[in-house]
Amino acid sequence: xxxxxxxxxxxxxxxxxxxxxxxxxxxxxxxxxxxxxxxxxxxxxxxxxxxxxxxxxxxxxxxxxxxxxxxxxxxxxxxxxxxxxxxxxxxxxxxxxxxxxxxxxxxxxxxxxxxxxxxxxxxxxxxxxxxxxxxxxxxxxxxxxxxxxxxxxxxxxxxxxxxxxxxxxxxxxxxxxxxxxxxxxxxxxxxxxxxxxxxxxxxxxxxxxxxxxxxxxxxxxxxxxxxxxxxxxxxxxxxxxxxxxxxxxxxxxxxxxxxxxxxxxxxxxxxxxxxxxxxxxxxxxxxxxxxxxxxxxxxxxxxxxxxxxxxxxxxxxxxxxxxxxxxxxxxxxxxxxxxxxxxxxxxxxxxxxxxxxxxxxxxxx
Numbered sequence: 001x002x003x004x005x006x007x008x009x010x011x012x013x014x015x016x017x018x019x020x021x022x023x024x025x026x027x028x029x030x031x032x033x034x035x036x037x038x039x040x041x042x043x044x045x046x047x048x049x050x051x052x053x054x055x056x057x058x059x060x061x062x063x064x065x066x067x068x069x070x071x072x073x074x075x076x077x078x079x080x081x082x083x084x085x086x087x088x089x090x091x092x093x094x095x096x097x098x099x100x101x102x103x104x105x106x107x108x109x110x111x112x113x114x115x116x117x118x119x120x121x122x123x124x125x126x127x128x129x130x131x132x133x134x135x136x137x138x139x140x141x142x143x144x145x146x147x148x149x150x151x152x153x154x155x156x157x158x159x160x161x162x163x164x165x166x167x168x169x170x171x172x173x174x175x176x177x178x179x180x181x182x183x184x185x186x187x188x189x190x191x192x193x194x195x196x197x198x199x200x201x202x203x204x205x206x207x208x209x210x211x212x213x214x215x216x217x218x219x220x221x222x223x224x225x226x227x228x229x230x231x232x233x234x235x236x237x238x239x240x241x242x243x244x245x246x247x248x249x250x251x252x253x254x255x256x257x258x259x260x261x262x263x264x265x266x267x268x269x270x271x272x273x274x275x276x277x278x279x280x281x282x283x284x285x286x287x288x289x290x291x292x293x294x295x296x297x298x299x300x301x302x303x304x305x306x307x308x309x310x311x312x313x314x315x316x317x318x319x320x321x322x323x324x325x326x327x328x329x330x331x332x333x334x335x336x337x338x339x340x341x342x343x344x345x346x347x348x349x350x351x352x353x354x355x356x357x358x359x360x361x362x363x364x365x
Contacts, residue, residue, distance in 0.1 A: 034075055035119035038106070043072065044098070044116065047082070048107035052097035066092070081106065112161040120154025125312035132316055141320030144217055144263075147313060152220055156195035162356070163197040163258060164231075168205030171354045171361065178254055178283050182206040186253035189214065189277050191244045191270060192260030196224025196237065203233035213239035214246060244273035252277050256285040259359065261339070262331035263314055265324030271343035271364065284345070284364040290356065291330050302358050306330050333360070340364050 038044045042062045047053060050061055055070035062069075073096045076082040081102060085095040104111035124147045125132070131142045144151065173179045182188070185208035190199045193213035203211050215221050221241040228237040240246055247255075255278045261267050274284050289306045292299060299307070310329035319326045327335065337348045345364045354361040 031079060032119050032122055034072060034079075035106075035116050036123045037072060038076070039116040039119060043069065044107040047096070047098040048103045052085070052095045054092055054095050056092050058096075109157055110161055110165070112166060114158070114161065117154045117157035120150040120157070121309070121313060124148055124150035124154065132312070135316050135319065139319070141318065141324070142316040143320040144317045145219070146320075147317070149219075151313065152195070152217070152223070156197065156220075156223070159194075159259060160197045162359075164201040164204070167198060167258075168201045171356075172202070172205070174353050175283065175285075175351070175363075177281075178285070181253040181282070182209040185209060187251060187279075188212065189244065189247045189252040189255045189274070191255070191257040191274060192216075192263070193224060193239060193258075194220045194260070196220075196227045196239055198256070198258050199224070199237045199239065200228055200231050200233055203228075203236045204231065210236045211238070212247065212252075213237065214242055214244055215239065216241070216243055244270055244277060247273065247277040249276050250279050253279055253282045254285060255282065256287075258287040259289070261286055261288050261336065262327045262329055263318055264327070265318055265321035267325065267327065267339045268342045271339055271345070275344050275364070286336065286362040286364060287359050288331055288336065288362070289329055290358050290360040291332055293333050295332075303330070305358070333362075336362060 041064050043058060043064070046058060046061045053061065055073055056066045058064075058073065059066035059069040070091055073082060073084075073094075074091075077084045077096060082096045082098055085097070087094065089095075098106065104113040105115050107116075108114055109117070127150070128142055128147060131146060135141050172182070182202065183206060186206075188199070188202055188209060188211040190202070190211055190213045193199050193215050194217070196213055199211040199213040202209060213221075213224055215224065218241055221239050224237075224239040225234070228234045228239065244255075255274045257270070257274065261270070264270050271284075278284050289302075291303055291306055306329040313329075315326060315328040318324050318328065333348075333350065340348050347365045349363040349365060351361040351363055
């Protein structure tokens with residue numbers, strides 16, 4: 001039976017519209033799984049670097065099974081991510097290609113447009129679904145360590161183009177005092193530095209600067225040290241398995257925290273530690289999610305994205321520490337301002353000139 005216009009409820013909502021939204025989510029879940037497979041099995045990279053392939057050719061290149069490669073290739077073509085030369089050819093003779101415009105999104109981990117690492121984080125969360133259910137029932141949490149390598153490596157890979165390249169190339173030079181201090185050999189304390197791409201990016205762009213990174217996740221610290229050495233800045237980037245309390249007081253021209261304050265169980269204490277570490281006249285810089293200033297049910301796609309990550313990863317991680325404030329990924333401007341005031345800062349300045357589609361920069365004064 002077709003719903004007539006006169007049958008539409010007074011609030012404008014329809015069963016069909018709800019079903020369409022849910023069905024789109026189901027398709028998205030399937031596509032995310034395929035993204036993960038294509039990323040982890042090297043299929044996207046092979047198509048981008050080695051060129052078009054049939055299923056047997058792709059399987060041979062990547063050490064995978066041809067029948068699975070065929071199903072994946074056909075699915076990617078059906079979804080519009082790959083092209084096929086002759087749909088009517090025998091299954092193992094169809095040759096699939098990745099359009100050049102899709103390479104930055106699917107296969108180039110140095111591209112700021114890349115999205116495949118997001119799939120790693122989502123799959124890591126789904127692996128812990130029983131732990132998440134228990135946390136939701138009891139009010140407990142699921143720690144970052146528990147989410148495992150995919151979560152850590154996925155977040156690192158997703159943020160790397162921004163933190164290693166664009167941050168020091170496009171954003172820090174707009175802060176004249178910070179840029180001048182780093183060019184003159186300034187010191188940086190990077191809190192919650194993860195796998196180290198922000199310290200590495202700063203050190204690469206400012207050859208006279210030294211950067212101390214701090215992180216409480218041992219696996220991230222080990223990876224950061226490896227990355228710094230591989231990038232040739234291991235002599236100026238020192239990463240400690242510790243929080244900001246280990247930093248020297250009043251010693252740093254720039255104290256920063258990139259996309260991590262919302263994960264912290266006690267952000268006020270960390271911000272107070274950052275205030276203690278910054279030198280007179282120095283800068284405390286925060287980058288976190290660019291969400292709306294207030295909750296509204298008509299949030300945009302960025303808001304939806306970060307609520308999803310909060311449900312699946314960030315809020316459970318934050319609540320895994322007893323006594324946590326449980327901020328969650330959707331840390332609104334007023335929430336950070338409240339934390340900053342409680343930590344002893346007088347003001348929070350939003351740095352609109354440091355434009356980014358999904359992150360907002362703040363200077364704490």
